[in-house]
Structure formats: structure tokens, C-alpha cells
Amino acid sequence: MRQLQLQQATFNPPWKLQVAHHRVHTYFYNLIHHTGYPSEFAISITSRCNSRCDHCARTHLTKKGSWDIRDIDYHLLMSLIRQIQKGYSHTNIMLGGGGEPLLYRYFDEFITETRRMLHDTRITVYSNLIALNQHIHPLIGNITKLIASVNFTNAKMYREKTGVDKYHQVTHNLQQFLKEKGDRNPSVKIQVFTATQNMTELQSFMRMWKPFLNTNDGFMIVDLHNFTRFADLTQYYQTPPIYRRFPCRQPFIQFFATASGSAYPCCMGSVLHNTHDRRLQLGDLNEQSVSEILDGDRLNKLRSNHLHGVYPSTCQTCDLWKTFHNYWFKFNDRWW
Numbered sequence: 001m002r003q004l005q006l007q008q009a010t011f012n013p014p015w016k017l018q019v020a021h022h023r024v025h026t027y028f029y030n031l032i033h034h035t036g037y038p039s040e041f042a043i044s045i046t047s048r049c050n051s052r053c054d055h056c057a058r059t060h061l062t063k064k065g066s067w068d069i070r071d072i073d074y075h076l077l078m079s080l081i082r083q084i085q086k087g088y089s090h091t092n093i094m095l096g097g098g099g100e101p102l103l104y105r106y107f108d109e110f111i112t113e114t115r116r117m118l119h120d121t122r123i124t125v126y127s128n129l130i131a132l133n134q135h136i137h138p139l140i141g142n143i144t145k146l147i148a149s150v151n152f153t154n155a156k157m158y159r160e161k162t163g164v165d166k167y168h169q170v171t172h173n174l175q176q177f178l179k180e181k182g183d184r185n186p187s188v189k190i191q192v193f194t195a196t197q198n199m200t201e202l203q204s205f206m207r208m209w210k211p212f213l214n215t216n217d218g219f220m221i222v223d224l225h226n227f228t229r230f231a232d233l234t235q236y237y238q239t240p241p242i243y244r245r246f247p248c249r250q251p252f253i254q255f256f257a258t259a260s261g262s263a264y265p266c267c268m269g270s271v272l273h274n275t276h277d278r279r280l281q282l283g284d285l286n287e288q289s290v291s292e293i294l295d296g297d298r299l300n301k302l303r304s305n306h307l308h309g310v311y312p313s314t315c316q317t318c319d320l321w322k323t324f325h326n327y328w329f330k331f332n333d334r335w336w
């Protein structure tokens with residue numbers, strides 16, 4: 001576990017207390033939310049992207065010609081939203097995973113309509129911000145949280161790692177957005193990776209952003225992950241962190257829909273689908289409802305395997321599990 005959410009108070013002396021507070025908060029959030037499955041309904045509304053990040057599987061698979069580039073069918077998408085409205089309105093909708101959500105052709109209509117149908121549901125958008133200036137007004141007030149994937153602390157590193165020279169556009173877009181929204185939703189979390197090169201500049205990066213943040217904004221500092229082996233992280237970490245394996249929280253929390261309508265237990269679904277790895281696929285939303293998919297035994301089997309320390313080969317090559325807190329304890333050779 002090394003996901004730290006640092007609020008503005010990070011700049012005050014007891015910032016470590018703030019980090020500890022958020023760790024405890026996230027621990028209990030996970031613990032409580034894994035009982036009301038799915039607490040995260042993640043949807044890849046498009047598999048298109050305007051960046052070419054070296055740390056993303058999409059970039060490598062696109063070069064090999066094996067990335068299915070498409071927008072999700074609007075009727076399928078709204079059918080999912082209606083199903084969430086009827087049976088899963090407690091869930092958090094997350095848009096991202098395998099593409100840049102703001103490139104979805106019907107993004108503005110979709111967000112406005114979804115908020116009209118789901119008044120209280122939390123909606124989180126993960127975005128690289130390159131197209132943010134075209135969607136300012138639909139986003140303000142309609143989504144709950146914006147994960148702003150700035151990711152790198154300077155323009156040179158951003159250009160090298162993302163393959164596009166857009167750092168200044170991204171920072172300009174974000175500053176404009178923060179100014180326009182003020183203290184209204186969405187709460188913006190500026191995402192930065194814990195890459196060794198970033199950490200040396202982290203304090204000055206945060207100091208630079210401080211004047212632009214509103215009372216509900218902050219930072220999110222996260223580990224990179226390897227996208228089931230497609231990203232080489234050795235260039236990002238001098239000393240890779242070592243973790244003792246524990247069950248992945250995703251099959252207990254997340255339901256993921258790819259842009260083609262396939263259902264998976266985690267956001268690795270986009271990668272697995274494009275590599276034709278169907279071992280973790282739960283079903284197909286083009287042919288089945290969410291409840292029909294959940295009635296199947298694939299999810300329960302996957303959960304049981306993780307709890308008994310039997311990790312499917314796909315999960316063995318993945319390292320996303322370690323991004324989250326270990327809220328399990330081991331007793332009698334089983335995790336509870």
C-alpha cells in the first residue's frame with residue numbers, strides 16, 4: 001500500500017498526520033464498501049486516447065496493432081446507467097481505464113443525463129486533461145471527483161514519458177478549470193506518480209500548485225503499476241518496493257465494463273480484453289444484464305481463489321493489488 005491522498009494541509013507541519021488520517025480513512029472505506037458489491041462501477045467509455053504514455057499497456061498494444069479503438073455504444077451505456085439506477089445506485093461510477101474519457105463522442109450529453117438520473121451517485125472521472133478546456137461546463141457540478149493525471153513534476157519528464165509535448169497545455173487547462181469551478185464539485189485531485197525522479201521535486205511541485213487549489217482540492221500520490229506485465233517500471237524506481245502478497249480488493253469492490261461491453265472484475269479488463277485473455281472475463285453486457293453476470297459463478301470462484309492464496313496466472317503477472325491497502329488478515333491458511 002502506498003496510495004497517499006494529501007490535502008492542502010500537507011503544507012502545514014503535521015502533514016504526516018494528514019497522510020495517516022487518509023490511510024485510515026481509505027482502509028475503512030474499503031472495508032465497508034466491499035460488502036455492498038459493486039461499490040465501484042468502472043466504465044471505459046472510450047478506448048481512444050490522445051497520449052502515448054510509456055507506462056500504459058495501451059501504448060504498447062496499439063503499436064502492435066492489437067488495441068480495439070472504439071467508443072462504447074451509447075444505447076449500451078445508457079442501459080448500464082438505467083441498471084445502476086434500479087439496483088446499484090449506492091455505487092461509485094468511475095470513468096477511465098483504457099482510454100481518455102473526455103474523448104468520448106457523447107461525453108457532455110452522457111454526463112448531464114447521468115447526473116439527472118442519478119442525483120446522489122458519486123461520479124469520478126480520470127483524465128489526462130489535454131481536452132479539459134472543451135468540457136469545463138458539463139463537468140462542473142455534474143461529477144463528484146476529477147482525478148487530474150498530471151503524473152509528472154516537470155515538462156521534460158512529462159514529454160519523455162507520455163510521448164506528447166502537452167505539459168504546458170495540461171497545466172494551463174487545469175489552472176483555468178480550478179479557477180472556474182471554485183469550491184464547487186468536482187473535487188480535483190492532482191495525481192502524481194511516486195517515481196524516483198518525481199519525488200525529488202514533489203515539494204516544489206505542490207508548492208507551485210497550492211495557490212490554485214480550492215478548499216475541496218488536493219493531491220493524490222500513487223504508485224505506478226505494470227498493467228499485467230506490459231509496462232517496464234525499472235526506469236521509474238531505483239529500488240522497487242517489496243510487498244507480501246495479499247488478495248486483490250478489485251473482485252470484491254469493482255465491476256468493470258470495457259468499451260466493447262465485456263465485463264471484468266477489475267480495470268485490467270481493457271488490457272485483458274485487447275490481449276484476448278478471457279480467463280477473468282465475467283460476461284458480456286451486450287447479451288447479459290449486470291445481475292445475470294453477477295449470478296454466474298466466475299466472480300465467486302475468483303474471490304475464493306484469492307482468499308485461499310491461489311492466484312490465477314493473470315493475477316500473478318499483475319501488480320495492481322498492491323496499490324491498495326491490505327485490509328485482510330490471515331487465519332488458518334485463509335484470508336478473511
Ligand code: SF4
Pocket residue numbers: 248249250251265266267268314315316318319320321
Ligand atoms: S490481481 Fe490484477 S488482474 Fe487479478 S483481479 Fe486484481 S487487478 Fe485484476
